[in-house]
Amino acid sequence: EAQVTQNPRYLITVTGKKLTVTCSQNMNHEYMSWYRQDPGLGLRQIYYSMNVEVTDKGDVPEGYKVSRKEKRNFPLILESPSPNQTSLYFCASRSRGGGNEQFFGPGTRLTVL
Amino acid sequence: AQSVTQPDIHITVSEGASLELRCNYSYGATPYLFWYVQSPGQGLQLLLKYFSGDTLVQGIKGFEAEFKRSQSSFNLRKPSVHWSDAAEYFCAVGAVGNTPLVFGKGTRLSVIA
Numbered sequence A: 001e002a003q004v005t006q007n008p009r010y011l012i013t014v015t016g017k018k019l020t021v022t023c024s025q026n027m028n029h030e031y032m033s034w035y036r037q038d039p040g041l042g043l044r045q046i047y048y049s050m051n052v053e054v055t056d057k058g059d060v061p062e063g064y065k066v067s068r069k070e071k072r073n074f075p076l077i078l079e080s081p082s083p084n085q086t087s088l089y090f091c092a093s094r095s096r097g098g099g100n101e102q103f104f105g106p107g108t109r110l111t112v113l
Numbered sequence B: 001a002q003s004v005t006q007p008d009i010h011i012t013v014s015e016g017a018s019l020e021l022r023c024n025y026s027y028g029a030t031p032y033l034f035w036y037v038q039s040p041g042q043g044l045q046l047l048l049k050y051f052s053g054d055t056l057v058q059g060i061k062g063f064e065a066e067f068k069r070s071q072s073s074f075n076l077r078k079p080s081v082h083w084s085d086a087a088e089y090f091c092a093v094g095a096v097g098n099t100p101l102v103f104g105k106g107t108r109l110s111v112i113a
Helices: none
Strands: A004-007 A010-013 A019-025 A031-038 A042-051 A054-057 A076-078 A087-094 A108-112 B003-005 B010-014 B019-021 B024-026 B032-038 B044-050 B056-058 B064-068 B073-078 B087-094 B107-112
Touching (some): B019 B107, B032 B073, B044 B064, B044 B073
Parallel strands (some): B010 B107
Antiparallel strands (some): A004 A019, A031 A087, A042 A054, B003 B024, B019 B073, B032 B087, B056 B064, B064 B073
16 A cells, blocks of 8 residues: 555653654655644645655754655654644655645644643 | 745635636746646645646636736636535745745635525
């Protein structure tokens, strides 16, 4: 089954404790991205990657890192999480081309205390 | 750069009534347009998309949308709403190439008996 998977689905952590949210897709997509969703603000893009070893900042990259060492994986790293990073995070992927459907993962609910 | 406006934050309709969710976009050329739905606790699922050709597009779950270039709109419609349609709906616009999709802030749909 074609899908985007994220782990963990739920995470509660404390300020300053480094964490990684994994994202993997099995569709051989070139393009992957991370979004955060907050009430009243919709989906805001954090980082995106157009291919292996190619990443770029989205609208809200501060406090986040990403890497794209393999085509299928695109982990999101919070080196020193803060409470304002409490949010719902989505990973997404699509094949090359602006008109192609973007597939979303199920989301990761992160709470930073 | 492209942008999307969803003027309605929250809409309530009665079950069986018709529905129209508004979406206005800004983009200098013919855009790629998408509607996604997010059910409570779920990721985003593609309802329909427009690339070119017929301006009335059909999607899943009985939804349709009409592209109106003169109004820069891509409104989502359904003739008869079911209680299971209660969800958040996002309009998105894409451009030629690998530029990121831009999402609207979403419209939350509530369905009452």
